[in-house]
Amino acid sequence: MLEFDGLVKAYGDNQVLKGVSFSVAPGQMFGFCGSNGAGKTTTMRIAMGLARADAGQVRWSGRPVDEAVRRRIGYMPEERGLYPKMKVGEQLAYFARLHGMDAGPANRAAETWAERMGLGERRGDRVEKLSLGNQQRVQLAAALVSEPDVLILDEPFSGLDPVGVDSLAEALLEQCRRGVPVVFSSHQLDLVERLCDAVGILARGSIVASGTVAELRSTTAGRQLRVVVPDASPGWAAGVPGVRVVSEQRGDTVLELAPDGDDQQVLAAALATGRVTHFAWREPTLVELFRDAVTTPQEVAA
Amino acid sequence: MTATAHRDVSAPAPAHSDVKPHSPAQLVRLVAGREISTRIRDKGFLIGSAVIILLILGMLVFQVVINSGADDTRVGVVGGDSAISGALESQGEALGTNVDVVAFEDEAAARTAVEDGDVEGALLGPSEAQPQLLVESGGGQIDTLVQGALQNLSITTQLDDAGVQLDPPPTVEVVALEADADADLEAAIVALVGVVVLYSLLILFGQFVAQGVVEEKSSRVVELLLATMRPWQLLAGKILGLGLLGLMQMMVIAVVGVVGALAFDVVDLPGRLIGTVVTVIAWFVLGYAFYASVFAAAASLVSRQEDLGSVITPASLLLVVGFVVSIQAAQEPTGTLSTVTSFIPGLSPLVMPVRQAAGGAEWWEVGVSALLMVIAIAVIVRIGGRIYAGALLRTGGRIKLREALAAEKA
Numbered sequence: 193m194l195e196f197d198g199l200v201k202a203y204g205d206n207q208v209l210k211g212v213s214f215s216v217a218p219g220q221m222f223g224f225c226g227s228n229g230a231g232k233t234t235t236m237r238i239a240m241g242l243a244r245a246d247a248g249q250v251r252w253s254g255r256p257v258d259e260a261v262r263r264r265i266g267y268m269p270e271e272r273g274l275y276p277k278m279k280v281g282e283q284l285a286y287f288a289r290l291h292g293m294d295a296g297p298a299n300r301a302a303e304t305w306a307e308r309m310g311l312g313e314r315r316g317d318r319v320e321k322l323s324l325g326n327q328q329r330v331q332l333a334a335a336l337v338s339e340p341d342v343l344i345l346d347e348p349f350s351g352l353d354p355v356g357v358d359s360l361a362e363a364l365l366e367q368c369r370r371g372v373p374v375v376f377s378s379h380q381l382d383l384v385e386r387l388c389d390a391v392g393i394l395a396r397g398s399i400v401a402s403g404t405v406a407e408l409r410s411t412t413a414g415r416q417l418r419v420v421v422p423d424a425s426p427g428w429a430a431g432v433p434g435v436r437v438v439s440e441q442r443g444d445t446v447l448e449l450a451p452d453g454d455d456q457q458v459l460a461a462a463l464a465t466g467r468v469t470h471f472a473w474r475e476p477t478l479v480e481l482f483r484d485a486v487t488t489p490q491e492v493a494a
Numbered sequence: 495m496t497a498t499a500h501r502d503v504s505a506p507a508p509a510h511s512d513v514k515p516h517s518p519a520q521l522v523r524l525v526a527g528r529e530i531s532t533r534i535r536d537k538g539f540l541i542g543s544a545v546i547i548l549l550i551l552g553m554l555v556f557q558v559v560i561n562s563g564a565d566d567t568r569v570g571v572v573g574g575d576s577a578i579s580g581a582l583e584s585q586g587e588a589l590g591t592n593v594d595v596v597a598f599e600d601e602a603a604a605r606t607a608v609e610d611g612d613v614e615g616a617l618l619g620p621s622e623a624q625p626q627l628l629v630e631s632g633g634g635q636i637d638t639l640v641q642g643a644l645q646n647l648s649i650t651t652q653l654d655d656a657g658v659q660l661d662p663p664p665t666v667e668v669v670a671l672e673a674d675a676d677a678d679l680e681a682a683i684v685a686l687v688g689v690v691v692l693y694s695l696l697i698l699f700g701q702f703v704a705q706g707v708v709e710e711k712s713s714r715v716v717e718l719l720l721a722t723m724r725p726w727q728l729l730a731g732k733i734l735g736l737g738l739l740g741l742m743q744m745m746v747i748a749v750v751g752v753v754g755a756l757a758f759d760v761v762d763l764p765g766r767l768i769g770t771v772v773t774v775i776a777w778f779v780l781g782y783a784f785y786a787s788v789f790a791a792a793a794s795l796v797s798r799q800e801d802l803g804s805v806i807t808p809a810s811l812l813l814v815v816g817f818v819v820s821i822q823a824a825q826e827p828t829g830t831l832s833t834v835t836s837f838i839p840g841l842s843p844l845v846m847p848v849r850q851a852a853g854g855a856e857w858w859e860v861g862v863s864a865l866l867m868v869i870a871i872a873v874i875v876r877i878g879g880r881i882y883a884g885a886l887l888r889t890g891g892r893i894k895l896r897e898a899l900a901a902e903k904a
Contacts, residue, residue: 215636240717240721241720241721242717242720242721242887243887259722259723259724262721263516263722265721267721269714269716269717269718269720271714272714273714273715273716273717273718274713274715274718275707275709275713275715276709276713277532278532284530286524287718289516289517290521290524290719290722290723291526291722292516308775334718479891
């Protein structure tokens, strides 16, 4: 289990983190969301020892993350960084060695990962000669080349084309299948929703919502029901107890049910009007959840 | 793309491979290895090394040419005998030049040889009453040489004819009051050449260290590196790796220089030459440790290569001052300026080897100077390491020295 426990960090008067806590199980993919400047990067940098927390700690398998543990973490910083004049293959082998591999396995791993990232032919090229997209792949390969136990990736998908996104996603899922906990931050919420087992939303220095996407949905205040009744007269649902009409347009109705509201009563009322062509709980997208969580943090207990 | 969010998340923890974390020493070695293997293939470095070695060889060849030009005098003779040749050669010895006597058949051949510059002059009819010396243009040394030789020959012949037997003249014993002066001068020249090389390499490798630090900062790769090691390990690896390369280069230059000097027979005292070279190399090690740390700490304050000049100029100036003083010290090894500066850390690596070679330094002075230097290095490494660690992860404009010192690993 990778645990972030009560991280607090201030830069001068700017309180960036006010007690960030979440945990990621082995094999879990954790999507780390938050507005710009919410503190995602700071949280990850604290885990990597690049910033020091004023309070709190990060633990892996119950043990505080120190240098020895960190060498088993694959990391991709937000500000990409590679030696521009070093060749792709040598660079990957070097990072593999820094993470503890011996020369032979490191060279083999570098070869394998260059191949898997579709950089097989570019192995002998200097990094600065590569396109930005390919540099990004090298960056990811540098994080993966040592077969790390934990992956912490800051905005790994930014700047990738759709094909690149897919191959990166596939690579990350494969790491999860190996049992590696993966934490990545992203603004691409559809991607997070599609890939992640768990999501944490960071706003104003603390986690305002976390859990699986399904859990986030269930904790969202107010459940919404979409009912399409083409033959109904306007205001058909107003009389049902515990129901508030959110919108109604030629029979396409969105209703919000109070916690004690009964969806079966709604269905009965709908059937009473004639044909019912659609009747379903409306699942809020992660984008909506995110907006909700970020704007009204107090109401969303994680 | 078949990725979904619904998988079994209770997968086992990854099988821990054969991978063991490195010890700090291994990390330092890895960093050093990268520095060496990157630099040694760098075109600029290779060309620079070749130029330095060519310069050294060129200097040696120049010496040889100068010496040989001064040493040999070729004199043509028409109608001479062995007595004439002997007289010319012994007269040459007295004048400090090597005389080659070339015999010609007739005047025409001798004239051509003089015109072509094959011989410096040609002596016609030496046994006759009125011998002639053919030269390309007015007299000079050959004039004196031939004149003297013929006079001696003539006196000997006349004395022989008169039946006079002379006692051999007494040989004068030469007592030199400053027996080592020549050797000291030679050693000082060797030391000066050594200091030129030392100065060039300190500048070159100091630059390499500084550029390397900024490259890692500007490309942000430092963030990845520091996720696996501490700043001091990165710094130590960089300085040791480049230092080793510098030392190797110094050795190559020293071997080329010494072997060349011995092969071309440029120096008179090989023992002292080698001693001086070893001294210069030892001072290179101390000087490099000092300047590399200063350059690294200074370079860590900026994030772009363009800003590098402004932060390393003060340290470079110190090097230049040391170099200028060392040249002055070669002329006046016992002067106040050279004595004082040979104790100042940072200047001593450039000044002390010259003083030592010129015989102007006692052994205890060398010891004190080296000790001061070692203490200075220890202090610089400590403070420089702190500046480096504090400044490494801060990018943007130039960081103030005080901020870097105050910043813990932010």
